[in-house]
Amino acid sequence: MTDFSPIPPAPATDSFVVDFAAQLGGSGAPLTSGAWVVSVAPASPVADASAGSRILAAPTYSGSKTSARLGNMVAGCLYAIAVTVTSSDGRTLTESVGLECTSVGPKQALPSIGRMLSDARAMLNDTVPITGSTRYTDTDLLQAFNSALFEVRAKRPDAFLAIGLRSYVPMYDTADMAEPFPLNQIFYPLCVNYIVGKSELREDEFAAEGRAVAMLNKFVTGLLQVAS
Amino acid sequence: MPLPAYDEQNYLGEDPGLTRLYDNVQASVPGVLEPVVKMMAWNAIEEFYWRSTWRRELLNWCMPDKVTCVDFNPFDGNWLVTWVLDVYGHGQYTVRPPSMIVDIGTPPVSGVREGKALVALKPVSLDAEFDPQLFMNWFETILDGTLYRLYLQPAKPYSSPQLASAHARQFRVGCQRARAIAQKQYTNGTGRWTFGYFADGRRKS
Numbered sequence: 001m002t003d004f005s006p007i008p009p010a011p012a013t014d015s016f017v018v019d020f021a022a023q024l025g026g027s028g029a030p031l032t033s034g035a036w037v038v039s040v041a042p043a044s045p046v047a048d049a050s051a052g053s054r055i056l057a058a059p060t061y062s063g064s065k066t067s068a069r070l071g072n073m074v075a076g077c078l079y080a081i082a083v084t085v086t087s088s089d090g091r092t093l094t095e096s097v098g099l100e101c102t103s104v105g106p107k108q109a110l111p112s113i114g115r116m117l118s119d120a121r122a123m124l125n126d127t128v129p130i131t132g133s134t135r136y137t138d139t140d141l142l143q144a145f146n147s148a149l150f151e152v153r154a155k156r157p158d159a160f161l162a163i164g165l166r167s168y169v170p171m172y173d174t175a176d177m178a179e180p181f182p183l184n185q186i187f188y189p190l191c192v193n194y195i196v197g198k199s200e201l202r203e204d205e206f207a208a209e210g211r212a213v214a215m216l217n218k219f220v221t222g223l224l225q226v227a228s
Numbered sequence: 229m230p231l232p233a234y235d236e237q238n239y240l241g242e243d244p245g246l247t248r249l250y251d252n253v254q255a256s257v258p259g260v261l262e263p264v265v266k267m268m269a270w271n272a273i274e275e276f277y278w279r280s281t282w283r284r285e286l287l288n289w290c291m292p293d294k295v296t297c298v299d300f301n302p303f304d305g306n307w308l309v310t311w312v313l314d315v316y317g318h319g320q321y322t323v324r325p326p327s328m329i330v331d332i333g334t335p336p337v338s339g340v341r342e343g344k345a346l347v348a349l350k351p352v353s354l355d356a357e358f359d360p361q362l363f364m365n366w367f368e369t370i371l372d373g374t375l376y377r378l379y380l381q382p383a384k385p386y387s388s389p390q391l392a393s394a395h396a397r398q399f400r401v402g403c404q405r406a407r408a409i410a411q412k413q414y415t416n417g418t419g420r421w422t423f424g425y426f427a428d429g430r431r432k433s
Contacts, residue, residue, distance in 0.1 A: 161261065161264060186259060
């Protein structure tokens with residue numbers, strides 16, 4: 001699915017064009033009719049109960065292109081636009097396009113598990129494979145992160161109030177890279193510290209220098225104190 | 229009834245009283261999490277109503293023949309009876325906490341019995357519609373109740389027994405003031421004028 005350029009929130013409106021030239025190929029048959037359907041994308045952090053009414057004027061069809069005027073959208077909402085057209089030679093073609101309505105104010109986004117591992121790799125100096133592969137596998141780093149969650153559960157049970165204090169601590173594997181960070185964002189840098197410290201424990205040089213232990217202590221201090 | 233706003237542009241929720249409370253706590257307590265603030269705010273609100281008996285209602289009750297008890301709970305969808313403060317009516321009644329009155333007359337009185345009961349209420353949950361007076365007049369008290377619970381927690385970045393003690397004291401004082409005002413039927417003045425104790429031959433109670 002391709003994406004349109006983002007649109008500002010209401011009262012902004014804009015015209016959007018979908019070109020079916022590639023799907024029509026060399027037939028040159030023009031589009032004759034069709035429909036645009038606007039809905040909220042499953043990944044959208046913001047809901048819009050009136051997504052279907054964001055099409056402000058009836059779509060038009062010209063040659064291989066169809067256009068529609070969209071607008072009055074909700075800030076931060078991700079829309080999925082399904083366009084179905086019929087060509088003069090009787091073919092029915094579909095295209096799905098994403099459209100983001102930009103947020104008002106600072107951009108708000110939850111960090112993902114994958115991004116956390118990237119941040120940890122940056123501190124581990126493990127981002128550019130010298131030998132053709134990274135020193136620490138994703139599985140290694142995720143095991144460290146799962147351990148961090150157990151530590152947070154023990155030391156800051158309030159962090160799990162929203163998840164449930166009488167349910168199991170969530171655990172992540174390599175299939176969960178796109179999952180959002182499960183705790184409040186204030187715990188994000190602490191978990192990165194823990195992953196780095198735990199990973200470096202196996203490196204004799206860092207373990208002997210105390211760097212690994214320092215990172216783990218930084219994690220605990222951050223959990224329990226303001227000054228860290 | 230609109231509540232006074234400190235910043236109209238940044239009202240974050242549908243309930244400006246609670247949102248103001250959350251903002252005040254989260255802006256001043258480092259590292260505190262919103263679910264914890266909500267939990268402590270609810271505990272403080274419940275204790276406020278429980279201690280102060282701020283929300284009072286006078287109920288009419290009726291016991292049919294051969295029935296010896298009446299339970300006033302739930303008061304309605306948003307409120308529960310937390311205390312029965314007084315029972316008026318012919319006969320002998322005892323209160324079974326929190327909200328039941330029992331006819332203990334011997335022999336049992338036959339026929340229908342009627343009377344009134346003064347009850348104190350507490351909200352069912354944070355989603356309940358609070359009386360507007362709560363956050364208009366008792367905002368600082370609820371804030372103190374929330375903060376003392378947060379500062380009292382062990383092993384948190386914001387743990388502080390000293391601050392907890394100070395806010396707890398303010399919270400208790402606020403509850404006592406609210407109770408005194410409720411007892412004076414919500415007149416926060418000097419009270420009803422009374423004759424001196426010598427006027428009717430006995431000491432004023």
